[in-house]
Amino acid sequence: MVHEHSDATSGETAALALKILVAGGFGVGKTTLVGAVSEIRPLRTEELLSEAGRSADDTGGVDRKVTTTVAMDFGRITIRSGLSLYLFGTPGQDRFWFLWDELAQGALGAVVLADTRRLEDCFPAVDYFEHRHIPFVVAVNCFTDARTYGAHEVARALDLDRGTPVVLCDARDRDSGKEVLVRLVEYAGRMHTARLLDSVG
Numbered sequence: 001m002v003h004e005h006s007d008a009t010s011g012e013t014a015a016l017a018l019k020i021l022v023a024g025g026f027g028v029g030k031t032t033l034v035g036a037v038s039e040i041r042p043l044r045t046e047e048l049l050s051e052a053g054r055s056a057d058d059t060g061g062v063d064r065k066v067t068t069t070v071a072m073d074f075g076r077i078t079i080r081s082g083l084s085l086y087l088f089g090t091p092g093q094d095r096f097w098f099l100w101d102e103l104a105q106g107a108l109g110a111v112v113l114a115d116t117r118r119l120e121d122c123f124p125a126v127d128y129f130e131h132r133h134i135p136f137v138v139a140v141n142c143f144t145d146a147r148t149y150g151a152h153e154v155a156r157a158l159d160l161d162r163g164t165p166v167v168l169c170d171a172r173d174r175d176s177g178k179e180v181l182v183r184l185v186e187y188a189g190r191m192h193t194a195r196l197l198d199s200v201g
Helices: 029-037 051-056 094-104 116-131 151-158 174-200
Strands: 004-007 013-024 046-050 067-069 075-079 085-089 111-114 136-141 166-169
Touching: 013 029, 013 075, 013 174, 029 085, 029 111, 029 136, 051 067, 067 094, 075 116, 075 136, 075 174, 085 174, 111 116, 111 174, 116 151, 136 151, 136 174, 151 166, 166 174
Parallel strands: 013 085, 013 111, 111 136, 136 166
Antiparallel strands: 004 013, 046 067, 075 085
């Protein structure tokens, strides 16, 4: 999703808006990240986690989680003058995956949030974006009770394609979340430029 508008009277081009997905496993911090960085009040579709949901979802490691996203989260952030990002947080559970294809339409790229205590939960998101050639970065949400791993260790554990960025972050912190998004925009820009050059080469 790319929107560009111009001011006919001044001749200046206004903001460019890019669509970014925030994905990852259940309880990894997607809603928290979108809420932390959004400059508008984020749209959330959270519901209380029912007993049926608890039996269907693996809540190990996130026992205190009482809500779950059932459609998407939405927020907006201005990275710099003339560049805004529309953030769409995806639901983490398998039963909501039918929404992903719709949300992924027109996306510049994605952030895959990871929790080193449940690293396997982000494999489906990594596979999804790799198979669809959507640029993504892996952002390791550094929970206080989780063992610390370096970016290279996480990249090896996830068997990421060479060059896929891995960054450490705190999903609660606006500056940390913004740095993740800047890294994604830079990486996606390089990937799209390389593909364009390949197509005309």
